[in-house]
Amino acid sequence: MSGSSIHKIVIVGSGNLAFHLAEAFQLAGKEIVAVVARNETEGKTLAQKVSATYISNAQNCPAADLIVLAVSDSAIPEVSKHFSHHQAIVVHISGATAMDALVNEQHGVFYPLQSFTKGKPVNFRETPFLIEGNSPDVARQLTGLGQNISNQVYPASSLDRRYLHLAAVFASNFSNALYGVAEKLMNKNTTLPFSILHPLIQETALKIQQLAPKAAQTGPARRGDEQIMKAQLELLKDQAELQDIYQAISKLIQQNYA
Amino acid sequence: MSGSSIHKIVIVGSGNLAFHLAEAFQLAGKEIVAVVARNETEGKTLAQKVSATYISNAQNCPAADLIVLAVSDSAIPEVSKHFSHHQAIVVHISGATAMDALVNEQHGVFYPLQSFTKGKPVNFRETPFLIEGNSPDVARQLTGLGQNISNQVYPASSLDRRYLHLAAVFASNFSNALYGVAEKLMNKNTTLPFSILHPLIQETALKIQQLAPKAAQTGPARRGDEQIMKAQLELLKDQAELQDIYQAISKLIQQNYA
Numbered sequence: 001m002s003g004s005s006i007h008k009i010v011i012v013g014s015g016n017l018a019f020h021l022a023e024a025f026q027l028a029g030k031e032i033v034a035v036v037a038r039n040e041t042e043g044k045t046l047a048q049k050v051s052a053t054y055i056s057n058a059q060n061c062p063a064a065d066l067i068v069l070a071v072s073d074s075a076i077p078e079v080s081k082h083f084s085h086h087q088a089i090v091v092h093i094s095g096a097t098a099m100d101a102l103v104n105e106q107h108g109v110f111y112p113l114q115s116f117t118k119g120k121p122v123n124f125r126e127t128p129f130l131i132e133g134n135s136p137d138v139a140r141q142l143t144g145l146g147q148n149i150s151n152q153v154y155p156a157s158s159l160d161r162r163y164l165h166l167a168a169v170f171a172s173n174f175s176n177a178l179y180g181v182a183e184k185l186m187n188k189n190t191t192l193p194f195s196i197l198h199p200l201i202q203e204t205a206l207k208i209q210q211l212a213p214k215a216a217q218t219g220p221a222r223r224g225d226e227q228i229m230k231a232q233l234e235l236l237k238d239q240a241e242l243q244d245i246y247q248a249i250s251k252l253i254q255q256n257y258a
Numbered sequence: 259m260s261g262s263s264i265h266k267i268v269i270v271g272s273g274n275l276a277f278h279l280a281e282a283f284q285l286a287g288k289e290i291v292a293v294v295a296r297n298e299t300e301g302k303t304l305a306q307k308v309s310a311t312y313i314s315n316a317q318n319c320p321a322a323d324l325i326v327l328a329v330s331d332s333a334i335p336e337v338s339k340h341f342s343h344h345q346a347i348v349v350h351i352s353g354a355t356a357m358d359a360l361v362n363e364q365h366g367v368f369y370p371l372q373s374f375t376k377g378k379p380v381n382f383r384e385t386p387f388l389i390e391g392n393s394p395d396v397a398r399q400l401t402g403l404g405q406n407i408s409n410q411v412y413p414a415s416s417l418d419r420r421y422l423h424l425a426a427v428f429a430s431n432f433s434n435a436l437y438g439v440a441e442k443l444m445n446k447n448t449t450l451p452f453s454i455l456h457p458l459i460q461e462t463a464l465k466i467q468q469l470a471p472k473a474a475q476t477g478p479a480r481r482g483d484e485q486i487m488k489a490q491l492e493l494l495k496d497q498a499e500l501q502d503i504y505q506a507i508s509k510l511i512q513q514n515y516a
C-alpha cells in the first residue's frame with residue numbers, strides 16, 4: 001500500500017519554515033492539531049492561521065500522527081526528548097542533522113531542499129523532499145505525506161543528506177556570497193546598478209538545467225586567459241581575501257580542463 | 259535627436275555571439291551587408307542565414323555604417339587594423355577589453371552582458387547592453403542601435419566595464435564553478451541526482467532580485483554555526499582545494515556580519 005495514514009499533525013516551532021509547511025499540510029487536507037512554540041506571538045499567529053491550538057509547553061501536546069520539529073539544528077535533540085512519551089512519528093526537517101539526533105520510538109527526517117524567505121510563497125510542488133525513517137513503515141508514511149505536497153520525493157540516508165547539504169552550501173550559500181562580492185565591486189567602483197547583473201545571474205542558474213556545469217563553464221579561467229586574470233587580480237589588489245577566492249576558484253576551474 | 263542612423267552592418271566573426279547578434283539586428287530591420295570570417299563553413303552558414311555576402315578577407319569589405327568585431331579579445335587590436343581604411347563605426351563587443359584597443363577613426367563598444375549558448379535562443383530585449391563611443395555622436399548612434407534590440411541600454415566607460423566584467427566573473431563564472439563542485443560532491447558521495455539541487459539554485463538566483471545578497475544570505479557561516487562548518491570541512495578532508503574555498507568564502511560571509 002502506498003500513501004500515508006498521517007492526518008493529525010503537530011507543528012513545533014514558529015519560524016519561517018514552520019509557517020510554510022503548516023500551510024502546505026493544511027492545503028493537502030491535513031489537520032494541524034496544535035502549534036507548540038516558545039514565541040507566543042508568532043506561535044499564536046501561526047496557530048490562528050491554520051485553525052490550530054496554540055500550546056507553549058510540550059507536556060500539553062494533544063494526540064497526533066506526526067510531530068514536526070521545525071526548530072534550529074542545535075535544539076533538535078533536546079526538543080525531541082520533550083516528546084519522548086508521545087506515540088506519534090517525530091521528524092526533524094534539517095539537512096545538516098542526522099536522523100539519530102531524535103530519541104522517539106518512531107522517528108524520521110522530512111527535509112525540504114529549498115531556500116525559504118519569510119512572506120514569499122513557496123512552491124512545494126517543485127521542492128525536493130528528502131525522506132528517512134527509522135523503520136520501513138515510517139519511511140513509507142513520510143514518503144506518502146511528502147507526495148501529498150510535492151512532486152519530488154526522494155529517500156535519502158543521513159550520510160547522503162550530509163553530503164547533499166554540503167553540496168547545497170557550495171551551490172547556494174556560497175553563490176549568494178559571490179553575488180554579494182559582485183554587488184560590492186559594482187557599488188564601489190562603477191556608476192552602474194547591481195541589477196544590471198540580474199539577467200546574467202538568472203541565465204547562469206538556468207543553464208545548468210540543460211548543460212552540465214563543466215560544459216557551461218565560461219570566463220577567463222576557462223579560456224586560460226592569463227592576461228585578463230592578472231589584470232583582474234590587480235583590480236583586487238587592496239582586497240587580499242577576494243584575491244584568495246579569485247585564485248582558488250580560478251585554479252579549480254583550470255584543473256577541471258587540464 | 260535620439261535614435262540611430264546605423265542601417266548597414268558588417269559582422270566580423272562567426273562564433274556563437276556573431277550568430278545571435280546578426281539575427282537580432284536583422285529582426286530589428288537592419289541590413290547585414292557582409293559576414294567577414296576566417297572560418298569559411300561557419301561564415302557561409304551565418305551569411306546565408308542573414309542574407310549577407312560571405313567574405314574571407316577584410317580588404318573586400320563593402321561600405322557599411324557599422325562594423326561589429328565579434329572576435330576573441332586578443333584578436334581585437336589586430337582585426338581593428340584590418341578595417342583602418344574604413345569609414346564605418348567599428349565596435350567590439352567585449353566586456354574585458356578597453357575601447358582604445360580599437361584604432362579606427364570612429365569606434366566604440368557594444369557589449370551585451372549575458373552568457374550565450376550555441377543553439378539556445380537569446381532574449382536580447384532583457385539583455386543589458388553597455389555602450390561607449392569615442393565621440394558623443396558615436397555613443398548616441400550606438401545607444402540608438404542598442405535600444406532597437408534591448409530595453410536595457412547603459413552608457414559605461416572602459417573602467418566601469420572592467421569592474422563590471424570582474425563582478426560578472428564572480429557572479430557568473432565562479433557561481434557556475436561552485437555548481438560544478440556541488441555536482442561532483444553529489445555524484446561521488448550520494449545516490450541522489452544533481453538535478454535535486456536545481457530548484458534551490460534557481461531560487462537563490464531569483465531571490466537577489468527582491469533582496470540584497472547580504473539580506474538573502476543563509477547557511478552555516480551566516481549563522482556562525484562552527485560545529486557544522488567543522489563537520490563539513492571534515493567531509494572535504496581529502497580535497498585541500500575545496501577546503502580552501504570553503505574557508506575563504508565562509509570567512510568572507512562572517513566578516514560581512516561581524
